[in-house]
Amino acid sequence: MTHARETLALRTDGLPAWLDPVAEAARTVRPEQLSRFLPPPEGGRQSAVLVLFGQGSRGPELLLTERAHSLRSHAGQPSFPGGALDPEDGDPDGDGPLRAALREAEEETGLDPAGVQLFAVLPRLYIPVSGFVVTPVLGWWREPSPVRAVDPRETARVFSVPVADLTNPDNRATTVHPSGYRGPGFEVEGALVWGFTAGVIDRILHHCGWEETWDTSRQVPLDRRA
Numbered sequence: 001m002t003h004a005r006e007t008l009a010l011r012t013d014g015l016p017a018w019l020d021p022v023a024e025a026a027r028t029v030r031p032e033q034l035s036r037f038l039p040p041p042e043g044g045r046q047s048a049v050l051v052l053f054g055q056g057s058r059g060p061e062l063l064l065t066e067r068a069h070s071l072r073s074h075a076g077q078p079s080f081p082g083g084a085l086d087p088e089d090g091d092p093d094g095d096g097p098l099r100a101a102l103r104e105a106e107e108e109t110g111l112d113p114a115g116v117q118l119f120a121v122l123p124r125l126y127i128p129v130s131g132f133v134v135t136p137v138l139g140w141w142r143e144p145s146p147v148r149a150v151d152p153r154e155t156a157r158v159f160s161v162p163v164a165d166l167t168n169p170d171n172r173a174t175t176v177h178p179s180g181y182r183g184p185g186f187e188v189e190g191a192l193v194w195g196f197t198a199g200v201i202d203r204i205l206h207h208c209g210w211e212e213t214w215d216t217s218r219q220v221p222l223d224r225r226a
Helices: 018-027 096-109 163-167 195-207
Strands: 045-054 057-066 080-083 116-121 123-125 132-141 154-160 173-177 184-189 190-195 219-222
Touching: 018 116, 018 132, 018 195, 045 096, 045 154, 045 195, 057 096, 057 163, 057 190, 080 096, 096 116, 096 132, 096 154, 123 195, 154 163, 163 184, 163 195, 184 195, 190 195
Parallel strands: 045 132, 173 219
Antiparallel strands: 045 057, 045 080, 057 154, 116 132, 123 132, 173 184, 184 190
């Protein structure tokens, strides 16, 4: 006899007070307020990323991974844990993105999903260069567990970034891609966070009221291999 699997659900009970503005922003933000790249009416590969907030020694922080430097695509680029939905993840319009975000995070970082409370999702966004339709899933690391780069062939390191460093104007810049694309960037923890990940962080900081005024004219050119 087969048993129906438990449905994952978003929960906002028990969140720390500092996450309240994040949860509220996720509830009210519109897709066009997050990015100009929105999913096409049809097509695109459904995927999800885990935007995981924790409480560190320096206050609120975000968990990021750094792609292996030997990869052919986006080598060394920091990103949220995540990836494409698998058939076993279920309905992309249901809890499929929640399952995919937790599964991919566990596979990449070794974290224990049981210690993560999922509390919100942002509107789906689009990455034109890869064709991914991405659902950012927001989580609270209620019970932190050890993390590491599970597969060094895919992930160089797993690290946390204090939100205070992300909001620090001295760590912010406008990145300029060889293609001409310009977007927000964060120079933190010995890495340059740019692209989709930086865009999501930038919009979260803005819409939850954490953003500080920074010099948008400061530019950081991206390596032509990016």
